Amino acid sequence: MALRLPSKVLKHILSFIDSNEDRNSVSLVCKSWFETERKTRKRVFVGNCYAVTPAAVARRFPAMRSLTLKGKPHFADYNLVPDGWGGYACPWIESMAAKSPYLEEIRLKRMVVTDDCLERIAASFKNFKVLVLTSCEGFSTDGIAAIASTCRNLRVLELRECIVEDLGGDWLSYFPETSTSLVSLDFSCLDSEVKISDLERLVSRSPNLKSLKLNPAVTLDGLVSILRRAPQLTELGTGSFAAELKPEAFTKLSKAFSNCKQLQSLSGLWDVLPEYLPALYSVCPGLTSLNLSYATVRMPDLVELLRRCSKLQKLWVMDLIEDKGLEAVASYCKELRELRVFPSEPDLDATNIPVTEQGLVYVSKGCRKLESVLYFCVQFTNAALITIARKRPNLKCFRLCVIEPFAPDYKTNEPLDKGFKAIAEGCKDLRRLSVSGLLSDKAFKYIGKHAKKVRMLSIAFAGDSDLMLHHLLSGCESLKKLEIRDCPFGDTALLENAAKLETMRSLWMSSCFVSFGACKLLSQKMPRLNVEVIDEHPPKTRPESSPVERIYIYRTVAGPRMDTPEFVWTLHKNPEIGVSKLAIK
Amino acid sequence: MEKVGDYDELVNLKATELRLGLPGTEETVSCGKSNKRALPDDDTEKEIESTGKTETASPPKAQIVGWPPVRSYRRNSIQTKKNESEGQGNYVKVSMDGAPYLRKIDLTVYKKYPELMKSLENMFKFSVGEYFEREGYKGSDFVPTYEDKDGDWMLVGDVPWEMFVSSCKRLRIMKGSEVKGLGCGV
Numbered sequence: 001m002a003l004r005l006p007s008k009v010l011k012h013i014l015s016f017i018d019s020n021e022d023r024n025s026v027s028l029v030c031k032s033w034f035e036t037e038r039k040t041r042k043r044v045f046v047g048n049c050y051a052v053t054p055a056a057v058a059r060r061f062p063a064m065r066s067l068t069l070k071g072k073p074h075f076a077d078y079n080l081v082p083d084g085w086g087g088y089a090c091p092w093i094e095s096m097a098a099k100s101p102y103l104e105e106i107r108l109k110r111m112v113v114t115d116d117c118l119e120r121i122a123a124s125f126k127n128f129k130v131l132v133l134t135s136c137e138g139f140s141t142d143g144i145a146a147i148a149s150t151c152r153n154l155r156v157l158e159l160r161e162c163i164v165e166d167l168g169g170d171w172l173s174y175f176p177e178t179s180t181s182l183v184s185l186d187f188s189c190l191d192s193e194v195k196i197s198d199l200e201r202l203v204s205r206s207p208n209l210k211s212l213k214l215n216p217a218v219t220l221d222g223l224v225s226i227l228r229r230a231p232q233l234t235e236l237g238t239g240s241f242a243a244e245l246k247p248e249a250f251t252k253l254s255k256a257f258s259n260c261k262q263l264q265s266l267s268g269l270w271d272v273l274p275e276y277l278p279a280l281y282s283v284c285p286g287l288t289s290l291n292l293s294y295a296t297v298r299m300p301d302l303v304e305l306l307r308r309c310s311k312l313q314k315l316w317v318m319d320l321i322e323d324k325g326l327e328a329v330a331s332y333c334k335e336l337r338e339l340r341v342f343p344s345e346p347d348l349d350a351t352n353i354p355v356t357e358q359g360l361v362y363v364s365k366g367c368r369k370l371e372s373v374l375y376f377c378v379q380f381t382n383a384a385l386i387t388i389a390r391k392r393p394n395l396k397c398f399r400l401c402v403i404e405p406f407a408p409d410y411k412t413n414e415p416l417d418k419g420f421k422a423i424a425e426g427c428k429d430l431r432r433l434s435v436s437g438l439l440s441d442k443a444f445k446y447i448g449k450h451a452k453k454v455r456m457l458s459i460a461f462a463g464d465s466d467l468m469l470h471h472l473l474s475g476c477e478s479l480k481k482l483e484i485r486d487c488p489f490g491d492t493a494l495l496e497n498a499a500k501l502e503t504m505r506s507l508w509m510s511s512c513f514v515s516f517g518a519c520k521l522l523s524q525k526m527p528r529l530n531v532e533v534i535d536e537h538p539p540k541t542r543p544e545s546s547p548v549e550r551i552y553i554y555r556t557v558a559g560p561r562m563d564t565p566e567f568v569w570t571l572h573k574n575p576e577i578g579v580s581k582l583a584i585k
Numbered sequence: 586m587e588k589v590g591d592y593d594e595l596v597n598l599k600a601t602e603l604r605l606g607l608p609g610t611e612e613t614v615s616c617g618k619s620n621k622r623a624l625p626d627d628d629t630e631k632e633i634e635s636t637g638k639t640e641t642a643s644p645p646k647a648q649i650v651g652w653p654p655v656r657s658y659r660r661n662s663i664q665t666k667k668n669e670s671e672g673q674g675n676y677v678k679v680s681m682d683g684a685p686y687l688r689k690i691d692l693t694v695y696k697k698y699p700e701l702m703k704s705l706e707n708m709f710k711f712s713v714g715e716y717f718e719r720e721g722y723k724g725s726d727f728v729p730t731y732e733d734k735d736g737d738w739m740l741v742g743d744v745p746w747e748m749f750v751s752s753c754k755r756l757r758i759m760k761g762s763e764v765k766g767l768g769c770g771v
Contacts, residue, residue, distance in 0.1 A: 078651030135658070161658040189658070270662075294662055346655040346663060347648075376653060403653045460652065485651070 010036045020045050039063060046070070047505050049087060049111065050530065053558045054095030065104045066130070067096065071111035073508045073552055074458075075483050077135065080510055080550070084565040085534065089113045089136075090120075091563075097124035105130035105156075112136070118143030122150035129181075130156040140165035141190065149174040158186035158213075169194035169217070175202050184211035188237045188268060193217040196225065203229045213237025216270045220249060227256035235265040241295075242271035250279060258282040267291035267316075274301040284308035288335075291316040293342045299325055307332040313369075316340040319355040319376065326359035330366025338372040339363055343403065346376075353377055353403070357384035364388040372397040379410040380437055385419025389426035398423055399434035405461035405486075408438040415439055421446035424454075431478075434458040444468040448475020456481040466493040473497035483508040490514035490547065498525050506554035510534075514551050517544035522553070523571035530556050533569040675750060677731075681709045681758040692750045698742050705729060709758060716742045728759045 005013075014037060017023055027037040043066040046052060058064070071087025089111045096103050103125045113136045121128065128151045141164060147157060148171060169192040175182075182202070187194070194217070203209060203226055210233060214223065218239025227233070243249055253276065257263075263283045272295045287309050292302070293316040302317070302325050309315075312333040319341055321329075329336065341355055357380045364370060370392050380402050389395075408415055416437040424430065424447045433454050435443070439462040447454070448471035455478050462468070470493040472482065482504065490513035501507055501522075516533065523531040534550040560570045655663075675692045688708055695701045702713050714725030721740055722728050729741040733752045741749070741756070 075651065077656045078654045079657060080651045135656075161656065163658075271666075293659070296666065342659065343653060343655065344663065346653050346660055376655075401653055405649070405652070458654075460654070 004032070007032065007036050011040055014040050018043070042066060043105075044068070048554050048556075049089075049092065050558060050561050051505070051554060051556045054092045055099070056557070058095055058099035062100075064100050065102060066107070067092075067100075067103060067105065068107040068109075069111060070109045073483065073506060074110075074481070075485065075508055075510065076110055080485065082534065082536070082567060085568060086561065086563055086565070087111045088563060090117050093117050093120050093124075097121075101125060102127065104128060107132040107134075108136055109134040110136065112138040113143070114138050115140055115143035115146070119146045122146045125151075127153055129153050132156060132158045132160070133162050134158075134160040135162065137163035141167045141169075141171040141192070144187075145171040145174040148172070148179075149176060152176075152179065153181050154179065155181050155208075156184040157182075158184060159189050160186060162189050164190055166191045168192050172202065173198045177201075177205070180205050181208065182206040183208045184235075185209070186211070186213035186237065188213040188215050190215045191217065196222045200225055200229055206230075207232075209233065211235035211265075214239040214268065216240040216268075219243060220253060220276070224249075224252050224256045227260060231259045232262055233260055234262050235289075236260070236263055236267070238266070238268035238272075240271045241269050241276060242273060243276075250276060253279040254282065261286070263287065265289035265291075267294075269295040269297075271295075272297060274298070277301055277305055280305065281308055285310060287312055289314040293318055293340065296320065296344070303328045309333055311335055314338040316342070318342050318344045319353050320344050321359070322354040323356055323359035323362065326355065327362040327366075330362040334367060335369060336363070336367040337369050339367075339370065340374040341376060342374075343376040357381055360384065361387050364391045369394075371395055374399045374401075376401045376403060378403050379407045380416060380419070381409045381411050382414065382416055382419035382422075383409075383411070385416065386422040389419075389422035393426050394429065395423070395427040396429050397432040398427065398430060399432065399458070400436055401434065402437040405436075406438045407436075415443065417443040417446065421450070424450040428453065430454050432456045435462060436460060438462075440464050441467040441471065444471040445475075448472050451476055453478050455479065457483070459484045459487060461486045463487045463489060465489055466491075469493035470496060473500045479503075480505045482506075484512060485509070486511040488513060491518035494518060495522060495525075498522055501529055501553055502526065502555050504555065506552065508550070508552050510550035513547045515545045516542070516548050519548065519551060520544070520571050528555055528557065530554055530560055531571050532564070533571070534567060535569065536567050538569075675753075677753055677755050679705065679708070679756040679758070681711070681727075682760040684709060690756075692753060697746050698749075701741075702729065705756075705758065711758070713758075718743075726760055729756065730759055731756045 010033065014023070014026065017026065020043070023037055023041055027034045038060050040063060041061045042063055044057060044061050044064050045068045046057060047070050049069050049071050069089070069092060071089070072081055072085060075081060076085070087110060089108055097120055101124060104127050106121065107130070113133060118139055121131070131147055131154075144157070144159070144164075147154065172194040194215075196218070199218075199222070203212070209230055212226070212230060212233055212235070214226070214237055216239055218226075220239070220241060220243040223239050223241070257279055260283060263286060266280070266283065266287055266289070269292060274297060277297065284305065285308060288311055290309060290312055296318070297305070298320050299322055302321050306312070306325070306329055310332060313335050315329065315333065315336060315338070317340070321341065329339075341359070343353060345353070353376070355377050357377060359377075360373065360375050361384050364387065371394055373395065380400065409419070417440055420435055420439065420443045423433070430451055431453055433447070433451060433456070435458070441464045444463060444467070447457075454476055457472065457476065457479060466489040468487065469484075469489050472479070473493065474497055479500075490509075494514060495518060519531050519533050523529070530553065532552040533548045534552060535548045537549075564570055676689050677692060678687050678689055680687045690704065690708070692701070695704065698716070706712050711727045712725055713727050713729055714722040716722055730738050731741050731749070731753045732755045733739050734754065738757070744752075
């Protein structure tokens with residue numbers, strides 16, 4: 001006799017489970033667990049908007065209150081995905097408007113969102129609370145105004161690095177005088193100036209406002225006035241922080257900051273004048289997150305600031321920090337968990353990048369809690385990588401970008417194979433890895449063998465042959481996202497490891513040697529994969545063995561998508577018909 | 586739908602294209618369609634296959650699309666900063682009707698129109714009168730004009746300062762009879 005957990009009891013137990021990974025496991029146990037789980041899931045995450053239809057999601061999760069969607073592949077961030085590829089939010093919003101009217105939170109990443117879409121959101125979800133758009137595009141400030149004016153219970157409105165058609169700063173004035181529920185507002189990516197008086201009033205009537213990220217058009221004076229009205233802020237993105245040097249201005253600024261006793265996160269600081277940095281000293285001891293990656297602050301000023309930030313956990317900075325500055329970070333910021341060092345000159349032939357591998361070695365040695373790294377520099381050594389791996393086996397995310405493609409270990413002239421082997425072997429919890437520099441197939445053999453927990457892997461200008469891909473697809477058990485550009489391999493490894501692709505979210509390959517014929521074959525073999533050939537030249541005009549520009553392969557239960565543009569070739573499953581170009585709307 | 590002729594054309598085009606391959610590969614560098622995210626000046630001019638105008642005098646640097654992997658948003662931010670930073674300068678020629686030779690000034694040194702006007706007045710020993718939004722400059726025979734990116738001659742002062750600095754290619758101080766066409770004293 002089977003003992004069954006009464007569904008009420010199961011429901012109660014499940015109410016303690018937030019992680020979607022766990023919930024996914026729960027739903028695989030048996031049908032009744034699947035049913036109970038799906039009826040209680042409130043926060044739904046869809047990592048690829050084309051992997052499933054909106055209708056299916058709405059149907060499965062009737063209690064959904066929060067939806068997170070991701071659209072374009074990650075390499076779209078670097079202009080590798082042509083405009084018009086897809087990732088449209090509208091069909092999702094339409095579907096949810098009809099089927100999930102109680103939706104309260106929408107988070108979109110790399111999607112195309114229109115003003116219509118935003119207006120629909122405002123009109124359809126009566127209790128709408130949270131809108132977060134990251135790296136999205138396609139809308140204007142009119143759409144934002146619609147959200148501001150209509151969503152009475154709006155708590156969070158964040159535009160993170162979006163491309164917005166800026167029609168002026170009026171949108172801010174659309175928040176009704178009765179709106180007092182704001183907790184977080186981020187308009188740092190907008191260009192136009194907003195009326196400071198509107199902002200002041202909004203801030204004054206929002207007692208729950210904890211996070212405010214201003215755009216560069218907000219002046220230092222404006223900032224002071226806002227800070228006076230919102231000393232309770234925990235996260236602040238300053239405006240431009242640029243002004244003529246005036247002693248009174250400095251005093252006012254210092255005072256305003258010193259009143260913000262709960263400030264934990266600071267960003268913005270575009271155009272900051274070094275003379276104004278001391279105004280921040282009073283908040284430094286409390287800061288856990290500091291984003292200086294848009295501030296052209298140079299060395300001695302940087303150290304003066306950083307040595308006061310003893311609680312810092314997250315630091316984003318430009319390479320102007322130099323090795324010396326990183327050495328200081330290693331000694332003062334002992335709580336550091338995440339470091340990102342961006343290039344101040346993101347050009348191929350920038351020769352005077354002021355950080356070297358030594359900077360990262362300092363931090364790896366000094367910051368015991370370091371678990372996430374993004375580092376740009378010109379060249380690296382195996383020895384440095386080995387040291388980093390030995391010192392920081394707790395690394396979870398390691399993204400190294402050696403800017404010069406194919407750059408070997410500059411001291412020994414060898415490939416960086418040994419170095420990345422050390423990383424893969426030593427950092428057993430590594431979940432995300434980006435490799436660069438000169439790498440042979442051996443490096444990937446090591447990665448395949450050891451990097452068992454890596455879920456996302458990014459590769460550029462590496463490897464010698466098909467073996468590279470084969471090692472990765474056959475070795476990395478937890479691999480979910482693989483993105484590759486400019487590597488010399490293709491067909492064989494891809495076809496041999498076709499089954500692996502169904503266990504992954506997606507595979508991106510551009511400027512490799514994958515042929516159209518292989519894509520067709522793969523598509524025929526694997527009906528639950530969408531194999532997209534993204535190529536401006538019609539594949540039919542070339543021999544089947546010639547390489548295609550880009551392929552994007554992802555598992556899906558939604559079938560081929562119906563919104564592909566001209567340059568995306570979704571292969572039809574029927575080989576006699578050949579390539580069918582699905583009609584664009 | 587497919588035209589064999591197209592392919593042939595493509596082949597010929599490829600034979601005459603300028604390419605920069607990376608050391609160690611024969612494969613050509615990938616060039617994605619220019620993306621709206623990048624500034625028009627930034628990406629299209631650096632795409633290897635295009636032979637669009639370059640704004641700087643230095644030889645075109647080798648560029649690979651999307652490398653180093655820095656988000657467009659960040660790239661654009663840095664580019665804007667570079668354009669504004671000191672030492673970059675934005676030198677434009679200034680001619681004045683009747684003067685025997687031209688001068689050159691750095692527009693980035695000034696923050697607004699009155700500063701620029703004062704400097705020009707000192708340089709050429711003239712005075713420019715008062716600027717009115719509708720009528721242009723009144724009270725003087727001299728009118729400052731500039732040639733913009735599109736090649737049109739515009740009245741100095743009509744557009745916001747930043748827009749002026751980024752679109753001005755050269756300045757010309759017009760004098761006397763030629764001035765009438767610009768709406769002075771109309």
